[in-house]
Amino acid sequence: MTAWSMHAGSIRLAVRVSPRGGRNAVEGLREDAAGTQHLVVRVSAAPVDGEANEAVESTVAKWLGIKPRMVEIISGETARVKLLRIDGDPVALSRKLQSLTATEVAA
Template sequence: MRLAVRVTPRGGRDAVDGWSRDEAGRPVLKVRVSAAAAEGAANAAVVALLAKALGRPKSQVRIVRGDTARVKQVEIDGLDEAEAARAFGHPPAA
């Protein structure tokens, strides 16, 4: 499953802040990480945070698009909608 994730680096703590919508109205999962967006530290923190929230190994979570962007596409092996909803809540309805 792929998720759109909006990342706030240097957010003071590592946390999933829930769902919102981007400028085009698509659902995005908001996360914040304490790591800076330098040398891939924030991306590594995002992968670790999502893996921990889902109870999965980090090897099953990867950023497939947007390495240097605030909004990233994250692919999580074997994740279904029900499991995502349990971990992150339901995305906003259209």
């Protein structure tokens, strides 16, 4: 199962977050034991007062080359696994995600 799905005017992206990760970075796609893919995002912020969530949104936006306001956490605000809504052309965003993650899938 892919980490993202297309919707009208946006895509939904599943991410697994590592807070207090020392740096802000996207580390590629990973597949869990159930076969579900997540984009792994490491952020230096602690999960306090929404700081890590804001860092996730801005890190993913920067990685995709879009404005941070186009990325929003829609579920999992207090969990490591989150679902993001990324506003924009779903076909273009999906192509960009495929390009950026083409060789990064690991178990």
